[in-house]
Amino acid sequence: MEGLAEPAVLLGGVGVVTAVLNAVALRLVRVDEVPGWLQVRISWWRAHNRTLLLLSAVTAGVGVVARLL
Numbered sequence: 001m002e003g004l005a006e007p008a009v010l011l012g013g014v015g016v017v018t019a020v021l022n023a024v025a026l027r028l029v030r031v032d033e034v035p036g037w038l039q040v041r042i043s044w045w046r047a048h049n050r051t052l053l054l055l056s057a058v059t060a061g062v063g064v065v066a067r068l069l
Contacts, residue, residue: 005067012060019053 026046031039 005063008063008066009060010063012056012058012063015052015056016060019049019056022049022052 022045026042026049029042031042034042
């Protein structure tokens with residue numbers, strides 16, 4: 001299990017950073033000023049960013065716990 005701990009921490013950490021940066025970007029974007037095809041993606045990310053953050057934090061946490069054991 002130790003062999004998977006470090007990649008899990010890295011993957012989870014990258015996911016957490018991505019979700020946080022995504023949340024900041026979503027607050028700065030004015031949806032009515034972007035093309036329609038991009039509005040669909042913005043809407044999808046707004047609906048799923050919390051899930052990304054949660055799963056990334058859990059993945060990083062599992063990796064940390066596995067590393068400690």
